[in-house]
Amino acid sequence: MSSKKIAIIGGGNLGSAIAEGLLKSGFSRAADITITKRNTATLGSLKEQGVNIEADNAKAVAGADVVLVALKPYNVKEVLAGLQPVFKPEKQILISVVTGILIEDLEKIVGGNMPLVRAMPNTAIAIGESMTCICHKYASPEHVSWVESMFNQLGVTVSIDEKLMDAATVLGACGIAYALRFIRANIQGGIEIGFDVRTANLIAAQTVKGAAELLIREKRHPEEEIDKVTTPKGCTIAGLNEMEHQGFSSSLIKGIATSYNKIVKG
Numbered sequence: 001m002s003s004k005k006i007a008i009i010g011g012g013n014l015g016s017a018i019a020e021g022l023l024k025s026g027f028s029r030a031a032d033i034t035i036t037k038r039n040t041a042t043l044g045s046l047k048e049q050g051v052n053i054e055a056d057n058a059k060a061v062a063g064a065d066v067v068l069v070a071l072k073p074y075n076v077k078e079v080l081a082g083l084q085p086v087f088k089p090e091k092q093i094l095i096s097v098v099t100g101i102l103i104e105d106l107e108k109i110v111g112g113n114m115p116l117v118r119a120m121p122n123t124a125i126a127i128g129e130s131m132t133c134i135c136h137k138y139a140s141p142e143h144v145s146w147v148e149s150m151f152n153q154l155g156v157t158v159s160i161d162e163k164l165m166d167a168a169t170v171l172g173a174c175g176i177a178y179a180l181r182f183i184r185a186n187i188q189g190g191i192e193i194g195f196d197v198r199t200a201n202l203i204a205a206q207t208v209k210g211a212a213e214l215l216i217r218e219k220r221h222p223e224e225e226i227d228k229v230t231t232p233k234g235c236t237i238a239g240l241n242e243m244e245h246q247g248f249s250s251s252l253i254k255g256i257a258t259s260y261n262k263i264v265k266g
């Protein structure tokens with residue numbers, strides 16, 4: 001368990017999910033987490049668990065060892081600039097999970113050599129199953145190790161070059177939505193071939209989980225595992241080939257590139 005006091009600025013989907021994850025993993029005590037937003041009424045569940053709920057960002061930052069920014073990209077510059085007088089660069093770590101905000105931008109906003117970390121988790125952080133990519137500047141090995149240990153409690157963490165952060169956003173964070181659409185399509189297909197929605201949901205989700213675990217645990221390439229399923233002249237290869245004729249892989253690759261271009265080109 002960490003004794004660092006964490007202020008989460010922006011208690012929306014991701015900020016709240018991180019707070020939930022930190023509590024569920026036992027990494028932080030509720031009393032060591034402060035979460036802010038303007039309308040605090042939506043943070044009832046965290047409040048009930050003992051997390052400090054705050055509408056005043058400056059107050060939250062003043063009492064924190066770690067400031068974790070989970071604001072929308074269009075709010076971040078204004079909100080952080082207003083907090084500049086409260087930051088303590090020599091004592092605090094600033095972590096931003098904000099899409100498209102560069103370390104260089106954070107540096108300009110906070111001024112000085114504050115340890116800066118960009119992290120790109122995904123919403124599975126709420127259940128300790130995030131994929132989180134991080135990069136940093138001015139952070140000591142101890143700072144980096146603490147940040148990694150925090151995100152490791154909440155899933156799997158990998159350090160990357162900052163130039164790959166937009167790609168990490170697409171593959172890791174948007175990827176949750178792509179995967180869920182894939183599962184939803186399986187459910188719709190499953191209902192068409194006879195299952196009720198509840199059973200189709202379970203079969204589709206557990207099957208995708210099993211497929212992912214085969215890659216993660218065995219460190220194999222997907223095609224190696226696909227080869228084990230595709231009986232010659234069988235139903236799997238017939239279905240797979242039809243999916244490819246309909247543009248399955250191509251549509252996913254194009255979607256990923258479109259998400260990426262949306263971040264890079266706006």
Ligand SMILES: NC(=O)C1=CN([C@@H]2O[C@H](COP(=O)(O)OP(=O)(O)OC[C@H]3O[C@@H](n4cnc5c(N)ncnc54)[C@H](OP(=O)(O)O)[C@@H]3O)[C@@H](O)[C@H]2O)C=CC1
Nearest residue numbers: 010011012013014036037038039070071072073098099173
């Ligand atoms: N959702 C995801 O999967 C991922 C999101 N991200 C990034 O995380 C960031 C947050 O995304 P998400 O959680 O989905 O967005 P949300 O809109 O759900 O959360 C942002 C929160 O900021 C609060 N907020 C706005 N202004 C202020 C302010 N002045 N002071 C304090 N809080 C404020 C808002 O609440 P209120 O209006 O009540 O103040 C809102 O709840 C984004 O930058 C996104 O790019 C990164 C990885 C994954």
Ligand SMILES: O=C(O)[C@@H]1CCC=N1
Nearest residue numbers: 099169170173174175
């Ligand atoms: O869609 C978005 O803009 C953000 C980035 C990652 C997940 N949601």
